Amino acid sequence: MKVKEVAELVGISVRTLHHYNEIGLLIPDETTDAGYRIYSDENLETLQQILFFRELGFPLKKIKEIIDSPSFNQQEALEMQHKMLLKKKRRLDQMIGTIEKTIQHAKGEIQMTNQEKFEGFDFSHNPYEQEAREKWGDQAVDEANKIAKNMTAFDQEKFNEVFRNLAAIRHLSPDSKEVQEKIREWYHFLNNMGNYSLEAFKGLGQMYVDDERFTQNIDQFGEGLAKFMCTAMGIYAEKNQK
Structure with a gap:
């Protein structure tokens, strides 16, 4: 054809x-x-x-x-896709039911509990996570997930403070003493919340530029900040490897 x-x-x-x-x-x-x-x-x-x-x-x-991949098997792929699509169908069916109930609720025909209003939503699976693990390693992703899960309002403000401070000096060279001191503080701050090796720390910096969600969140503190931090974190990791 x-x-x-x-x-x-x-x-x-x-x-x-x-x-x-x-x-x-x-x-x-x-x-x-x-x-x-x-x-x-x-x-x-x-x-x-x-x-x-x-x-x-x-x-x-x-x-x-x-x-x-040399190990690719078409039959196995079809069976996997079948299972994944059935799972997706069940979730969509549940969300359709939630929408239908919500329409009835809005018309005053039924009453919905707060729990029922969110049946079918599932944010536990990150479609980018496996790709992230292959690119940056399990430790960097596991620690990022753990920090995000346990984040408090105080921690978030500390994160924002770090980003603001680094944004203010992003005109300097990433390997300058002042920048590397701030990156050292960032490394120790993260290790107070998790357990980052230098390699995982470098991988996290790479995530800042490879994953557009990280880039957008960080660059709101200053254009190009994500790329600047990535470079500076890589330099710090390499300089401090034993």
Whole structure:
């Protein structure tokens, strides 16, 4: 099948298929002398796998890693996707029920408890967590999760104070004495709340620039602060390794 035919069959754009080809995610098995890309049945099976993963929220980079892995097994992948989609369906069914009850509640037809108003919501699973663990290591992610879970209003203000102080000196070199002193304080402050090795501390700094959620939260104290802290934390870790 040609690109346009596949796009019409599946319901995605030709541009999307071209993009998948460009990043090496889905390369057509054949190309005619006229330059037309021809997709085989095996290509369509791979495309189905890709779209299942996309429906489950997997980023394209991760999908490519999974499919390109020598250990990839299509049958096992389908069974895993089936289980994950069923779990997603059950949660969506519960949320639909919550919405329907809320509509009735708003009309005065029924009364809902506060607990019933939030049935179906589940924020316990972070879809980016596995990718974060692969990039930055288990310790950096575990400590970040523990700190976030146990954060108090006082702790949050201390965090904000650190960010404000570092934002005020981000015009200096990250390896300057003044900056490194503030980063040392940051390292010890984090270790009073958790247990960061120097390697995990460096990994945390990398999270500040690789994860846009960290970047946005930190850069609200000063544009470019996340990148500045990442560099400074990396320098501190390297200088203090035994």
